[in-house]
Amino acid sequence: MKKIIISAGLFLLPLANIQAQFTDINIVKEVKVINKGVVASAHPLASEAGAQMLSAGGNAFDASIATQFALAVVYPQAGNIGGGGFMIATTSGGKRISLDYRETAPAKAFANMYLDKKGNALPELSQNGHLAVGIPGAVAGMFAMHKYAKLPMAKLIQPAIDLAEQGFAITPDEAQLLNEHKSDFIKYSSGPSAFVKNTDWKTGDILRQPELAETLRRIQQSGEKGFYEGKTAELIVAEMKKGKGIITAADLKNYKVQERTPLSFPYKGHEIVTMPLPSSGGILLAQMFGMTSLIGLDGKEVNSPEAVQLMVEAERRAYADRAEYLGDPSFVADKTEMLTNADYIRRRFADYNPKAATPSSAVGKIIPAKESEQTTHISVLDKEGNAVSATTTLNGLYGSRTVVAGAGFLLNNEMDDFSIKPGVPNMYGAVGNEANAIQPGKRMLSSMSPTVVLKNNKPAIVVGTPGGTTIPTSVFQSIVNVIDFKKNANEAVNLPKFHHQWLPEVVSVEEGFPQHTIRELEKMNYKIQKREKIGRVEMIVVEDSGFIHAVGDGRGDDSVAWEK
Ligand code: DON
Numbered sequence: 001m002k003k004i005i006i007s008a009g010l011f012l013l014p015l016a017n018i019q020a021q022f023t024d025i026n027i028v029k030e031v032k033v034i035n036k037g038v039v040a041s042a043h044p045l046a047s048e049a050g051a052q053m054l055s056a057g058g059n060a061f062d063a064s065i066a067t068q069f070a071l072a073v074v075y076p077q078a079g080n081i082g083g084g085g086f087m088i089a090t091t092s093g094g095k096r097i098s099l100d101y102r103e104t105a106p107a108k109a110f111a112n113m114y115l116d117k118k119g120n121a122l123p124e125l126s127q128n129g130h131l132a133v134g135i136p137g138a139v140a141g142m143f144a145m146h147k148y149a150k151l152p153m154a155k156l157i158q159p160a161i162d163l164a165e166q167g168f169a170i171t172p173d174e175a176q177l178l179n180e181h182k183s184d185f186i187k188y189s190s191g192p193s194a195f196v197k198n199t200d201w202k203t204g205d206i207l208r209q210p211e212l213a214e215t216l217r218r219i220q221q222s223g224e225k226g227f228y229e230g231k232t233a234e235l236i237v238a239e240m241k242k243g244k245g246i247i248t249a250a251d252l253k254n255y256k257v258q259e260r261t262p263l264s265f266p267y268k269g270h271e272i273v274t275m276p277l278p279s280s281g282g283i284l285l286a287q288m289f290g291m292t293s294l295i296g297l298d299g300k301e302v303n304s305p306e307a308v309q310l311m312v313e314a315e316r317r318a319y320a321d322r323a324e325y326l327g328d329p330s331f332v333a334d335k336t337e338m339l340t341n342a343d344y345i346r347r348r349f350a351d352y353n354p355k356a357a358t359p360s361s362a363v364g365k366i367i368p369a370k371e372s373e374q375t376t377h378i379s380v381l382d383k384e385g386n387a388v389s390a391t392t393t394l395n396g397l398y399g400s401r402t403v404v405a406g407a408g409f410l411l412n413n414e415m416d417d418f419s420i421k422p423g424v425p426n427m428y429g430a431v432g433n434e435a436n437a438i439q440p441g442k443r444m445l446s447s448m449s450p451t452v453v454l455k456n457n458k459p460a461i462v463v464g465t466p467g468g469t470t471i472p473t474s475v476f477q478s479i480v481n482v483i484d485f486k487k488n489a490n491e492a493v494n495l496p497k498f499h500h501q502w503l504p505e506v507v508s509v510e511e512g513f514p515q516h517t518i519r520e521l522e523k524m525n526y527k528i529q530k531r532e533k534i535g536r537v538e539m540i541v542v543e544d545s546g547f548i549h550a551v552g553d554g555r556g557d558d559s560v561a562w563e564k
Contacts, residue, residue: 101141
């Protein structure tokens, strides 16, 4: 169904492609506005919560905070207060800001905590239940972001409280996923929760979360202490004691957000401003753009054998370096400068062969190992020109599947992003070594890549996505699709994607990827594997005409909303 909404005023939106309707939920895939703020997120009600704040005089930071809290209610698979994330922002006044509210390892954590007596890795424990949980950073992150906002925090949390208390109609995707994870919620939580009921969930069922509403109200009334101290903290610690959890009251009280300097580098007349360590995302992007530029994409077609081959080889070398060198810079040497300088990038790409696949063993040391995705992104641009790009995660779908009894929210399973043993892949197939080994207080290496691309110092693209290790390659492709292949935001997001990460030695492609490209790559010795959807990109592009084109990925319930 296509619905055209024309509104009086300064903006026009002929693109509203209404995909589905659930009681009161409209998924709007794209919109074009002028002189109005826009929000793109994984859920229409969360985008709407953000847009409401823009309409009430708030800026992009206000909108992001309201959207993040609303996602914690309407998108329990990844939206969260029990997880963590990163934010990149550029302000109309020329500031570039990076916030790191990544989870940290508890004080009682240690390098071998997920190994059995014989030294075998136990991913069951790093991925599920109480022991998989890192100290959540999301709530502290929202308070750090609030420094740049205009409206009172209490107002920004209110839409989330209303949604939790009154309930909302769930989408077909959410109904299906809640049903699929029912036995996990029961297995890994100590008490009953809003996510489990006797009968199956159906599209349009109302999900009410009264305990979560109370937790949000404690945050609304007491600020950060409403989460990290007092009743909420007591409930988290009590939940830990009921499983194999090790998080203590002191761990929660001591959690700190880090304000970091964004990593930025030039690309074809643009400046790409993105996430530094402890995310690998920015370094991967700098390396992938840098290596690709040595040959250039000019004259190549999007998703053609020539373009994909070049980009895959850049990805191979960048991800090999990720595994070797990267970890939390407060604990291990920071290799950013070494890995992103132009000389290094040139030397690293010197063995590139445009005619054949380079074996992964030729670009990095493979540690033999016997042992054999959920996050969400918010892109906001306000009418003053402030851009906020924030990615947040519980790690896996519904995180550890542990709901804090009495507090109504899910905890992350972010500990699995550490390298639990050198060479043993995590749930996204990423390998690592000592640089990303577990230590108390350390942040686990991430791939999240919230990014703002500037042109003449003004936001041109606001972009980010979930997808574990596919995040940097999805952001890379989405930006290249706009800058090099001149695609509009909708095409840039929805064209079929590919992904390579050094190990495993395969190139994965989405359904619909051009057959011709697959055949040509196979001839050059690439192993191609079809896989499920890659990423959920939220993208805002400021077109040369001045129109702002906001797009929510067609792969999910992603939806845009705008200032009224
Ligand atoms: O920080 C990271 O890189 C991962 N924990 C992100 C996980 C993710 O994107 C899952 N989404 N599908």
